[in-house]
Amino acid sequence: MQDIQTNETALPAKPCLNCGNPDVVKDVPNALCAVCRNAAIRFPIPIWVKLFGGGILLLMIFSLINLPASLTIGLCLERGIAAEQQHKFVTAQRYFTQAVKLDSANTEANEHLIIATYYNNDLVTFLQSGNRIANKTLDDDELLGRVNALAAKTGYYFASDSFYTIEKAYASADAIPDSVYINYIKNNNDNLYEQTMFASTLFDHKDYRRCDSLCHIILNTDDENFSALTLMGSAKRFENQADSAVYYCNRILYMNNESGYAGCLKARALLKLKRNDEALKIVMDCKQADSTNAYILATLALVYHFNNDIAKRDAVLHQAERMNTDSTATEIFQYVYDVINNKESL
Amino acid sequence: MFFVPGIAITILTFPGVIVHELAHQLFCRWFKVPVFKVVYFQPKNPAGYVLHEVPQRKWQTIMISTGPFFVNTILGAIIAMPAALPVFRFNSGNFGDYLLIYLGVSIAMHAFPSTGDAQSIIAVMKNASAPWWLKVIGWPVVGLIYIGSLGSFFWLDLFYGIAVAAGIPNLVLWIMR
The missing domain is CATH 1.25.40.10 (Tetratricopeptide repeat domain)
Structure with missing residues (x-):
């Protein structure tokens, strides 16, 4: 590829190099008449080069369309x-x-x-x-x-085939007697699902001490087990060990610092520690990320309640009632109403 | 290791040569400089050239000589850009993506001005009437052209083509993230 320049000395006496016309354009390097000069400026581009250039332009347009x-x-x-x-x-x-x-x-x-x-x-x-x-x-x-x-x-997080068969024999997981869980876990301790289910059942039955010890066993096998860590975050609070509850919440938040559930659990533990301002800040951050989550709204209502901000508490509960109609949400808010009415502790 | 002659690579990447010469010609037309002959591609050295008059304004010589550098680089980058991420980043490129990468690399690797282009600039620089600022711009450009020409012995032009095709999209991503 080269760019070759011609630099002939301009001689006024010379006729046009191309057509011999004596009337050449003056003060330019090559003696050319105006017509030949213009023709050289617009030196023809062969059709195949035009087609090639057109193809390249089409590709460029195609690329620009696909680029976004x-x-x-x-x-x-x-x-x-x-x-x-x-x-x-x-x-x-x-x-x-x-x-x-x-x-x-x-x-x-x-x-x-x-x-x-x-x-x-x-x-x-x-x-x-x-x-x-x-x-x-x-x-x-x-x-x-x-x-x-x-x-x-x-x-x-999934039942083994053998436990699935057992589960099917009962109306719900809550209906499975403790003895069935204990026997199954004794003989099959390789899958954590059954242990987690049992820990959850113990938690529901307010047997926080046994729930706590079973969660320790689960966490020894899988230290990132979300179910066990959240159960610990709640169980420790109900065992009046709110500091410890905060520790388990922080373990979840270390893995995923945007976990709304862990953030709210931590906020509830902080309420128990009378660190209401910190709790409010955490819940507000959670609400900013997800303003429709029932657990976040329920926790916000609790924070307002313990801050004696009754108007805001009721406004949140009112908003939640309109938005959340499923059974899980109902259960979540029932706990809030029970705390408000002193039927439940935080 | 076997020797791959440069002309074989030039033939393989002929679209870049055509774009380079077309860019020279279009810059001449833009500056109203008469063109006497254009060879868009030939399977020998030089692979292409444009024979034109010395422009009346000296800076136009630099523009005509270096114009293809910008045209080939920009065109090569734009054509390769949407295919660069699937090919170089996601390993999910299809035939069309590889075709775009081939064209993008071919065009970008022929962006470098030739030593013939450098000689045109030198001729202008040596002229006593050339303004100082043009020499300040022109001599480094000539130096860079010769460095590029020397580097082509070590496939610098090919590496440049690949860097434009693969590097610019990643640079854009890095800036926008």
């Missing part, structure tokens, strides 16, 4: 990974979900979504993401290792 989608996926991934590194898994899940919506086959986005959903305890999305990348070649060994480690731990 490609950049959006890349940005969602980058921002999601940044949030993941800061243990902000709610934000991370939002970005990875957006990336997967744009490109459902994107293995990297799906792998990161699996990690985020695990720490958000969203096991339905966890399984859906896993199905999307099943039988696909995954190139990032480090990322795959993390996904596999978490996938191995999801078994802790």
